[in-house]
Amino acid sequence: MKVFLQSIFAQVLLTPYIWYKGYQALPPKPKWRLPYTLLFILELALYFFGYFFRKDLPDQVMDMIQFICNTWYIASIYLFLCLFALELLRLSNKWFHWYPFFIKEHYKAIKLSLLVLIVCGVSGLMIKAYHTVINPIVKHVSITIPKDGGNRDSLTIVMISDMHIGEVIGPKMVEKYVKMSNEQNPDMVVFTGDMIDYDVRYAEKGNIDKLLQQLNAPLGVYAIYGNHEYRANRFAKDKWFAKAGLTLLKDSVVMPDSSFYLIGRDDRINKNRQPLHTLMAGIDTSRPIIILDHQPESFAEVVMNKGDLSLSGHTHNGQLWPYSEVLKFVFECSYGKYDKGNAQFYVSSGLGVAGPPYRVGTLSEMVVLHIKFK
Template identity: 40%
Template sequence: MLSDLHLGHTIGRDELKKWVALINAEEADYIFVSGDVIDNDVRPLYKENIDELLSEFRAKNGVYAILGNHEYIAGVENSLAFFEKTNWRLLRDEVVLLPENIYVVGRDDKMNPDRAELSTLLEGLDPDIPMIVLDHQPVNFPTLAKLGEFLQFSGHTHDGQVWPYNYAAKSINGVSSGLWDFSNSQLLISAGIGIWGGKFRIGTRSDYRVVTFCQ
């Protein structure tokens, strides 16, 4: 699981090539991308043919992604048109049953005022089938966790990116980075493989998360 690439004027093709090699070396069954692939503008992505490079991410069974708030900042229609040029499967308030008998619930970002409630997406699903929820912003998770048993992949917080803003990120979102237990569900937050704003981190680290599922 990775999130918050923030590709655009600041982070471009050279860094993305390194990330592609890093992630592909994991030889993953799936890659899940928890939003904010785009920074603020799709134009530099077209200029550097970033769509072609994104399509070089390799997972045995595909790449699944959701939108983040920055896809809306860049213009959601522009962002959707850009993703159409990749080989990724973009989920917007959709549920997919993987061949391994695992649900993947991909939520649209909360910037969409019309996004479906999680309770609506979970209606009629078999509670005995393991579930992954992709939701960019990890807001209100303790309440959502009471709706069922699932593992949620989120990003957005950057773990504050610059100390001591990690404390602010935790205050705003309830949690900041890492794996957290609520009720019978778990929330895994990536601090982001990329960065936003100033091209630096102080007291925090960029990351992606490797998850092994055991039957």
């Protein structure tokens, strides 16, 4: 229901606006305007059909409906922004009369040409946005922790955040992620939350646990909960994590070897999660301390408790512009490397996507942390 309410804004408000502006620009003939109108009616009908019968439809049918409607949802945002910008120009001309004679003389032809140009431009943007998701990058980040690592002077960690295994991210993409990780020869792999998008059945049907078992990491593969793990049946997810060969850290502290501590925090959606000072009671703070915390909202707590490096995801860096700009005002750090006090932080934009398989102005990334101890 929540997802429906979020996307209904575009379907009920943006779609009629886009239809109306396009209808005005098209030649006033039924052979143009009738098929154009039918396309919008069909999209709306498909959307509401998918919503009201979502519990009865097979996964394959529902996945197709979601892909079509989510694609339109993203496209409608950018179509609206372009059309609204043109509307502002039109209104400014109404007030200041700045249009040159050429535009006034050929106004209808120019309106149609601009409509075609906008549709082609947004189509190209969507293709690039999809390409960004299915071709993630490997981002290398250098970190120096000024603490004694015992018999270890360096550590390589592959950080994977926000995979969102489900309708969009399936076995083919996970197989690619596993290969990418193994190519980095990491000492350790960490999943910083939102591994499962909603229900675990897509991961089970795709035998994704067997793919994750192929991850190579001498110090182990660790995972924490994100907010999405609390959706649907989280107990089934716990079993699946174990089957996939992942060590789930839920308010847990481990030492993968004798060199450093790894603390995995429960997601902050759990109001009863342990405070960091409780988790760190009794540990040797002269050793390097690495913290996994899905949501990047506990920076001061990390600094106060002498944590050295905290790894988070959750934000997707907005996933779609201009949301990435908005998040800069929501989070202390919504993406990238950040220093506060004596602690260092990295917030990943994630590998997968929340909802439609598109990224505009952001990257799908696997982060490789090259850590040096002093």
